[in-house]
Amino acid sequence: MFVKYLLWILRILVFVILMGFALKNTDPVVVHFYLGTQWEAPVVFVLLVAFVLGATGGVLASLGVIFRRRREVAALRKQLRAIDSGNAG
Numbered sequence: 001m002f003v004k005y006l007l008w009i010l011r012i013l014v015f016v017i018l019m020g021f022a023l024k025n026t027d028p029v030v031v032h033f034y035l036g037t038q039w040e041a042p043v044v045f046v047l048l049v050a051f052v053l054g055a056t057g058g059v060l061a062s063l064g065v066i067f068r069r070r071r072e073v074a075a076l077r078k079q080l081r082a083i084d085s086g087n088a089g
Contacts, residue, residue: 025043032038041049 022044025047027043028040029043029046030038030040031046
């Protein structure tokens with residue numbers, strides 16, 4: 001029970017720290033792309049977009065490994081069931 005309250009206190013503390021960071025970094029920044037295009041947004045928003053894009057890229061990059069492991073586990077379970085049914089008979 002104590003750990004549950006401690007986790008909530010930690011979550012609130014992290015939220016307050018991040019909110020303070022966001023409020024301190026509202027200055028506009030210009031992000032330059034190719035072919036002369038540019039985007040102007042607050043620094044904290046640009047950081048948030050970069051974080052979300054990076055996290056999404058990491059998840060998408062790991063999906064191949066995750067699905068390969070799931071297929072491998074399914075095949076091993078099938079082999080185990082075949083071995084168990086062979087020993088039962």
